[in-house]
Amino acid sequence: MSVKELVKDSMDKQTPISELMIQQEMAKNKASREEVWSTMERNLDVMEAAVKRGSEGNGVFSKTGLTGGEAVLLKKYREKGHTLSGDLMMEAVQNAIATNEVNASMGVVCATPTAGSTGTLPGVIFVIKKRLNLDHDQMVRFLFTAGAFGMVIANNAGIAGATGGCQAEVGSASAMGAAAAVEMAGGNAEQSAEALAMAISNLLGLVCDPVAGLVELPCVKRNAIGAGNALISADMALAGLTNKIPADEVISAMDKIGKDLPKALRETGQGGLAATPTGVNMKMRIFGKTVDVGDEN
Amino acid sequence: MSANYRSVFDIIGPVMIGPSSSHTAGAVAIGRAANRIFHAEPTEVVIHYYESFAQTHQGHGTDYAIISGILGFAPDDSRVPDAITIAKKRGIKVTFIEEDGDSPINHPNTAIIELRNADREVTVSGCSIGGGTIEIREIKMDGFDIKPKGPLPILLMQGQADDHHAMSAKLEKLTSINSEATYHAGDGILYEYDLENRLKNQDLDDLAKEHSKLVYL
Structure with a gap:
């Protein structure tokens, strides 16, 4: 399945992509609509709980102390207006x-x-809920649309930092969010595809360089950019802007770029920010060893 | 060729304990595959990591993830972070080895798991391809050297040609069979079925009633 085929299906049948995804899931897994729907509802509940937990009280902190509490800082900053x-x-x-x-x-x-890109979609969905007054069912539909586009990216390129870099994780998540946001705002499937193409294009080449190999620095804030990029790309598509390079070709470009990335920049924690003096010191402090761990058992 | 990601819930999901879907949830899944193949509690587990898994397993919690899978836990089980302690309390010897070379099964997120007890030894080679989805690319068990294409679900059955014909017919009613392979070890025959869709628990229970020695991944 390509983006082009998905869009054509939606336009021909005059059916939103969320509905096509639900029907495909029911047919493929011989599941009832209720089963498919309630599984997605549960996923939405988990997302909502995580957003709430990270923004309450002093926030949450990782064991290493590298990240935590910054969602709460943003919340307090926003309150000042x-x-x-x-x-x-x-x-x-x-x-x-x-x-x-x-x-x-x-x-x-x-x-x-992925878990590394887990914040991007929640970043998008809960603000467009407020902005567009989405009801519960529409939020569940948002996730089906995002999932439909995500499947195309995952099957035609990939979603692992170790094979494709962060562009494949946060880039994919951002594209999924952009495409789904367009559908929720009343855009058509072609506009969703444009939003997806723009969102990925904007993040092409993004490397996966986690400090100490941990999903903390810079992963947490890259999700902020993924969410912001999704909203901006959705707005551009709704305004009628187009990417000029079609979505499927953008996905293919992402795949090729991922294959061209050196191993040091594909989730090995050996290049980029992970290899900076500060990054190396953090790894030493946490694990008591240097970045090049190839010869250790 | 059939796609690796076949359900919307491979993309929106899994619900899991952080921090990494490939290195944590995927590692749980590889461990669970080993658990299903071994089908007993091992006394010793040796895990060989390659490439990204070798470099970052500590940071990602891959160690406890893979052990929790071997113990049969789900990715969102709250015991996942304590799995190594739990395994040690049960008397399982656990060794992790960071290998230098390239992955023998050609993927940066590779774990090769050896499981043994007094009766049996198996080796399972798996890779985590992203978002918690995995492939199993080699299994050594009961004298068979099985080399699946990778994507799950996979059903393995030890039996004779009659069993194979019966099983094929049953599976065709439940899903489509993307590919089949046959392996020999001495007099034994093992059939591998790469399936398009996951089987429902009820269907799997029905199959297991009529055919012993099934492994469903």
């Missing part, structure tokens, strides 16, 4: 960071599509 990029955007950022702080602290999350 002087954000530069607007309250909605900073709420999206807060929700994304809250979710990834919970993930880094070994809390329960719903991987969308």
Whole structure:
């Protein structure tokens, strides 16, 4: 399945992509609509709980002390009412960071599509809920649409940092969020595909360079960018902007870039920010060993 | 060729304990596959890590994840972070080895698990391809050297040609069979079925009633 085929199916049948995804899931897994729907509802509940947990009290902190408490700082900052990029955007950022702080602290999350990129979709969905007054059913539909586009990316390129870099994780999540946000705002499937294409294009080449190999630095804040990029890309598509390079070709470009990335920048914790003096010191402090661990058992 | 990600819940999900879907939830899944293949509690477990798994298993919690899978825990089981302690309390000897070379099954997120007890030894080679989804690319058990294409679900059955014909017919009613393979070890025959969709628990129970020695991954 390509984005082009998915869009054509939706336009031909005059059926939203969320509905096509539900029907496909029912047919493939011989499941009832209720089963499929309630599983997605549970995933939504997990996302909502993580956002809430990361923003309450002093927030959550990882065992290593590398990340934590910053969603709460954003919440307090927003309360003063002087954000530069607007309250909605900073709420999206807060929700994304809250979710990834919970993930880094070994809390329960719903991987969308991965745990490293778990904050991006919650960053998008809960602010457009407010902005567009989405009801519960529409939020569940958002996740089916996001999942439909995510499946295309995962099957035609990939969603693992170790094979494709962070572009495959946060880039994919951001594209899924952008495409689903367009559907919720009343855009058609073609506009969703444009939003997806723009969102991925904007993050192409993003490397996976976790400090000490941990899903903390810079992963947590990259989800903030993933969420912001999704909202911006969705707005651009709804305004009629197009990516010019079609979504399927963008996905293919991402796949090729991932294969061209050196191993040091594909989730080995050996390049990029992980290899900076500060990154190396953090690893020494946490694990008592240097970045090049190849010869140790 | 059939796609690796076949359900929307491979993308929106799994619900899991952080921090990494490939290195934590995927590692639990590889461990669970080993658990199903071994089908007993081992006395010794040796895990060989390659490439990204070798470099970052500590940071990602891959160790406790893979052991929790071997113990049969689900990815969102609250006992996942304590799995190594639990295994040691049960008297299981656990060794982790960071291998230098490239993955023998050609993926950066590779774990090769050896499980043994007094009666039996098996080796399972798995890789975590992203978002918690895994592939199993080699299994050594009961004298068989099984090399699946990778994507799950996979059903393994030890039996004779009659069993195979009966099983094929039953499976065709439940899903489509993407590929089949036959392996020999002495007089024994093992059939591998790569399936398109996951089987429902009830269907699997029905199959298990009529065919012993099934392994469903």
